[in-house]
Amino acid sequence: MKTVKIGLIGCGRISKNHLDAVSQIPEAEFVAVCDLVEEKMQAVAENYGIKNLYNNYQDMLENEKLDLVSICTPSGLHPQMGIDVAKHKINVLTEKPMATNIESADALIRACDQNKVKLFVVKQNRLNATMQLLKRAIDKGRFGRIYLAESNVFWQRPQSYYDNEKWRGTWEFDGGAFMNQASHYVDALYWLLGNVDSVMAYTATMARRIEAEDTGCAILHFRNGIIATINVTMLTYPKNFEGSITIIGEKGTVKIGGVAVNKIEKWEFEDYDDDDRIAQDANYQPPNVYGFGHNPYYRNVIDVLLGKDVPSTDGRDGRKSVEIIQAIYRSAKTGKRVSLPL
Structure with missing residues (x-):
């Protein structure tokens, strides 16, 4: 071998x-x-x-x-x-x-x-058991038409985290909360829901002494009509609280939450599937926000x-989330809706 x-x-x-x-x-x-x-x-x-x-x-x-x-x-x-x-x-x-x-x-x-x-x-994160179940449910069409999605990344990164490594929070080497901490969640929405058509966003640097943002909200409009929001902050008191994705469709509602998409908090569909039994036991406790993936x-x-x-x-798959985040930053800077591809 x-x-x-x-x-x-x-x-x-x-x-x-x-x-x-x-x-x-x-x-x-x-x-x-x-x-x-x-x-x-x-x-x-x-x-x-x-x-x-x-x-x-x-x-x-x-x-x-x-x-x-x-x-x-x-x-x-x-x-x-x-x-x-x-x-x-x-x-x-x-x-x-x-x-x-x-x-x-x-x-x-x-x-x-x-x-x-x-x-x-x-x-x-794509390889978490919880995310694999959600992807399967979407691919099987269990939601029917998907209307809305939401992702929250409510974590805590104290000033000491940024002070420990001078590159953190800089535009050249890191980007902010969207580019660093939330990039897996941006990727997950693209992976689950398809290509993004346009983006609108607000970002702010509220409490950390860094170049880039510590907090922001973005609205994503997908080519298939789905509307999604991503809410991100590194200022959650007192520690990491939630890394979640919620999908709402005509025949199903799912929320995968926990600190890093590790818990199925809601799993409800119109029609039964054998995955529903698996979903009851899919939760796990990761050692940190990186999980076991x-x-x-x-x-x-x-x-x-x-x-x-x-x-x-x-690489081409990895490029997608970079492009979406760049569009988020461009929208936040210009105050305008930004269409993709850039």
């Missing part, structure tokens, strides 16, 4: 999910790791038995024989790093969002196409690289 050899760039808070996920897959292993902060990198190397350490990712790309590189750095760095990886003919996996604007997202997609390597963008996500990635599966999300 071929072992997929993986390199990691960035040892910040999300890297643990990647390292844990791969540690459970016999056909894959992290063989090299790179970070500018020596202590973070040493801790990761010791905890996961990784022998090859680098302060410069270009050196890692030159010296290691890698099948895949996982990029877990600040969002604004994803595109250039991904392009550099692709130029070494190595497959690219990037955390969300893949970029902070569609121009750099397109440059990364192009580089991967030209170098004939695969581009994976992490969208782990990185595990099945990496399982898919490794299977793709071993020629056993097709990608669950690729």
